[in-house]
Amino acid sequence: MLTLEKRPQPSQFWSYAAPLVAVVLTMIAGAALFATLGTPPIEALSKIFWEPLFGKFNFFYLPQLLVKGAPLVAIALGLSLGFKAGIWNIGAEGQYIIGALCGAAVGLAFYPMEARWLIFPLMLIAGAFGGFAWAMIPGILRVKFNTNEILVSLMLVYVAEQLLASMALGLMKNPEGMGFPGSRNLSQYASSSSWIDQGYGMHWGVVIALIAVIFAYILFSKHILGFQIKLAGQAPRAAAFSGVNPTRLVLFCLGTSGALAGLAGLTEVSGPSGLVSIDFNVGYGFTAIIVAFLGRLNPIGILLAGGLMALTYIGGDVAQSSLGLPGAAIQVFQGMLLFFLLAVDVLTNYRVRMARGATA
Amino acid sequence: MFGSIDPILLLASLMVAATPILLAAIGELVVERAGVLNLGVEGMMISGSVLGFVAAISTGNPWIGFLAAAVGGAGMALVFGILTQFLLSNQVATGLALTLFGLGLASLIGQGYLGVRAPAFPDWHIPLLGDIPVIGPIVFQHDPMVYVGLTIVAGVWWFLQKSRAGLVLRAVGENHEAAHALGYHVVRTRLLAIMFGGACAGLGGAYLSIVRVPTYADGLTAGAGWIALAIVVFASWKPLRLLLGAYLFGGVTVLQLNLQAAGLPLLSVLPWILVATGVIMALYKIALHRSISKSSAKAIGVTFGIAALVYFYGWMGWSFNDALWLSASPYIATIVVLVIMSAGGAPGSLGKTFHASR
Numbered sequence: 084m085l086t087l088e089k090r091p092q093p094s095q096f097w098s099y100a101a102p103l104v105a106v107v108l109t110m111i112a113g114a115a116l117f118a119t120l121g122t123p124p125i126e127a128l129s130k131i132f133w134e135p136l137f138g139k140f141n142f143f144y145l146p147q148l149l150v151k152g153a154p155l156v157a158i159a160l161g162l163s164l165g166f167k168a169g170i171w172n173i174g175a176e177g178q179y180i181i182g183a184l185c186g187a188a189v190g191l192a193f194y195p196m197e198a199r200w201l202i203f204p205l206m207l208i209a210g211a212f213g214g215f216a217w218a219m220i221p222g223i224l225r226v227k228f229n230t231n232e233i234l235v236s237l238m239l240v241y242v243a244e245q246l247l248a249s250m251a252l253g254l255m256k257n258p259e260g261m262g263f264p265g266s267r268n269l270s271q272y273a274s275s276s277s278w279i280d281q282g283y284g285m286h287w288g289v290v291i292a293l294i295a296v297i298f299a300y301i302l303f304s305k306h307i308l309g310f311q312i313k314l315a316g317q318a319p320r321a322a323a324f325s326g327v328n329p330t331r332l333v334l335f336c337l338g339t340s341g342a343l344a345g346l347a348g349l350t351e352v353s354g355p356s357g358l359v360s361i362d363f364n365v366g367y368g369f370t371a372i373i374v375a376f377l378g379r380l381n382p383i384g385i386l387l388a389g390g391l392m393a394l395t396y397i398g399g400d401v402a403q404s405s406l407g408l409p410g411a412a413i414q415v416f417q418g419m420l421l422f423f424l425l426a427v428d429v430l431t432n433y434r435v436r437m438a439r440g441a442t443a
Numbered sequence: 444m445f446g447s448i449d450p451i452l453l454l455a456s457l458m459v460a461a462t463p464i465l466l467a468a469i470g471e472l473v474v475e476r477a478g479v480l481n482l483g484v485e486g487m488m489i490s491g492s493v494l495g496f497v498a499a500i501s502t503g504n505p506w507i508g509f510l511a512a513a514v515g516g517a518g519m520a521l522v523f524g525i526l527t528q529f530l531l532s533n534q535v536a537t538g539l540a541l542t543l544f545g546l547g548l549a550s551l552i553g554q555g556y557l558g559v560r561a562p563a564f565p566d567w568h569i570p571l572l573g574d575i576p577v578i579g580p581i582v583f584q585h586d587p588m589v590y591v592g593l594t595i596v597a598g599v600w601w602f603l604q605k606s607r608a609g610l611v612l613r614a615v616g617e618n619h620e621a622a623h624a625l626g627y628h629v630v631r632t633r634l635l636a637i638m639f640g641g642a643c644a645g646l647g648g649a650y651l652s653i654v655r656v657p658t659y660a661d662g663l664t665a666g667a668g669w670i671a672l673a674i675v676v677f678a679s680w681k682p683l684r685l686l687l688g689a690y691l692f693g694g695v696t697v698l699q700l701n702l703q704a705a706g707l708p709l710l711s712v713l714p715w716i717l718v719a720t721g722v723i724m725a726l727y728k729i730a731l732h733r734s735i736s737k738s739s740a741k742a743i744g745v746t747f748g749i750a751a752l753v754y755f756y757g758w759m760g761w762s763f764n765d766a767l768w769l770s771a772s773p774y775i776a777t778i779v780v781l782v783i784m785s786a787g788g789a790p791g792s793l794g795k796t797f798h799a800s801r
Contacts, residue, residue: 087531087798089798120551171535173539220778224778224781224782227738227741228738228741228742228782229738230778230781230782231673231676231781233482233535234669234672234673234676234777234778234781235778235781237666237669238666238669238670238673238774238775238777238778239774239778240666241665241666241771241774242771242774242775245767245770245771245774246767246771248767249764249766249767253764369543370543372539372543373540373543376536409551409554411547411548411550411551411554412547412551413547414543414546414547414550414551415544415547415548415551416547417543417547418540418543418544418545418546418547418548419544421536421539421540421543421544422522422526422537422540422544425526425530425532425533425536425537425540426526426530426532428530428532429530429531429532432531433531433798
């Protein structure tokens with residue numbers, strides 16, 4: 084009979100190999116899923132993972148990789164801070180929406196003034212602040228009332244969605260939009276567009292995501308705060324004795340992840356999506372949870388995982404248009420990826436042993 | 444104050460509105476009493492709603508739909524169980540994975556069934572009891588699933604408090620090391636609890652798609668699974684208090700729908716609802732503990748403060764978006780409840796991974 088034996092130290096090899104094995108297993112299970120749906124499995128997989136990177140139209144898809152990957156990476160980096168410390172912010176989607184709304188409000192308020200040097204930085208500040216403030220609600224409630232931050236941050240996603248709907252149809256509606264729902268197009272208004280070069284998929288969200296990767300890397304490898312975050316997650320009692328301030332840690336982790344999600348939302352709404360509409364958010368806040376775990380809560384890992392997840396979004400679209408693969412199949416695919424990762428991860432912390440006779 | 448709203452109808456629809464959350468929450472309560480935190484309730488619920496709906500449509504029999512939903516929910520929960528109990532994965536992460544997976548799966552299966560109407564599931568008019576004036580229409584004229592839900596709650600209460608197996612389950616949840624040392628099967632107990640929780644969540648989801656809505660749409664559950672998790676905290680992990688929590692929540696939902704339909708200005712009602720909430724909470728705390736802890740006193744104070752602010756805002760005649768705040772009210776109410784009820788009482792081993800090293 085097989086039993087598990089706890090490793091004295093987590094395995095280095097498996098902590099790198101587990102995500103790769105999980106991806107391979109997901110591809111196999113995904114192929115089975117696609118076959119059940121009546122799509123040729125190998126062709127579907129090649130449409131998802133090969134076509135956007137090396138296919139004939141990759142000049143069109145590669146910029147999309149930046150566009151879709153940037154918000155995922157930025158949000159996942161923020162989430163990883165908290166996840167490491169056992170602080171579960173799963174309402175990034177709400178912080179993303181509120182950041183976008185606050186930033187867009189600034190941009191729309193200044194329309195049609197031409198002063199990019201003033202307006203765009205103000206929008207960035209407003210976006211970061213919006214996400215930060217929205218994440219502070221679960222943060223302060225946890226610190227002051229010991230309220231569960233998982234449930235509060237998630238409830239606030241639904242509140243944010245209601246707020247977004249009301250804004251897109253009400254206050255922020257385009258007065259010249261001939262009755263169509265949605266705001267003015269921020270990406271076409273020179274002072275508020277987050278595009279740097281649309282042809283390459285470069286916008287300020289990409290820049291912010293890359294800067295965040297560098298900062299997160301330095302935080303975890305060089306800074307005492309990064310050490311405290313890891314300590315609080317792995318050994319809460321030791322952290323308490325060594326003088327880690329839990330209040331500060333909760334507020335820092337939630338606030339930072341909220342601000343990053345808010346920035347991601349703002350750069351999305353003023354760039355790729357262009358305008359505040361009811362459904363401009365497509366669930367990056369939730370997919371980023373998968374990205375954070377797939378990247379092992381490590382900044383470089385998250386960068387790679389974000390790229391891979393962006394690829395599944397783009398490839399999913401390709402497979403949808405060319406093979407008729409339902410869009411929801413990609414969502415199932417992404418969910419399976421997290422399942423397999425969590426399953427394979429057992430090998431990082433445990434060793435499989437043959438046990439004779441004795442039962443656990 | 445509520446003008447055209449009929450209180451009997453309101454209370455009657457409250458029981459229906461509370462049922463899906465009640466079902467999901469009672470399942471999760473058993474899971475958490477066994478020491479497992481399954482955050483996948485939302486995913487299991489929406490999968491149950493689509494599976495139940497499809498089964499009910501293709502057989503024409505809603506009961507088969509409920510059965511399929513329960514089996515499907517339990518199956519999804521089994522995946523969670525295998526991952527957390529045998530492969531020792533983190534329960535929070537695995538629960539989130541279950542929710543993300545379930546949402547995708549539901550919209551994949553449900554895409555061919557959008558806009559279809561579920562087969563009729565007629566109300567029971569219970570003879571004699573149903574004829575009692577006032578109480579009859581409120582309590583005894585509902586569809587059978589309302590009573591199935593109440594029966595499950597009563598059954599869980601009996602199981603946890605009066606049966607030996609329930610005692611073992613609670614022991615496993617309070618201290619899995621000790622339970623293991625006494626020779627109880629921690630993993631087996633937890634797996635069964637997890638599957639029961641999944642079946643209940645599936646039933647709750649199917650109740651939404653077959654009875655309450657009654658059709659399937661993407662995102663149909665709209666956070667009901669998460670609210671169920673919050674209600675378990677609210678109930679301090681006790682079945683009978685869970686009933687109260689689910690009905691309170693059902694009340695908020697029904698009230699906001701009625702207020703939206705009646706077109707009453709929310710600002711004139713909201714301060715009083717908040718004041719009533721604060722008073723109820725204070726009385727509830729006193730009834731439970733004969734005193735109010737400092738943190739709950741603070742929370743109740745904050746509730747009164749917000750009531751005063753809202754009253755002031757309305758008094759000033761500033762603009763206010765009724766539809767927005769009414770639609771958001773169930774979620775905000777959940778947060779308020781979580782803040783006021785952040786009391787202890789959680790099972791000792793909740794959320795911790797169990798690995799029998801010896």
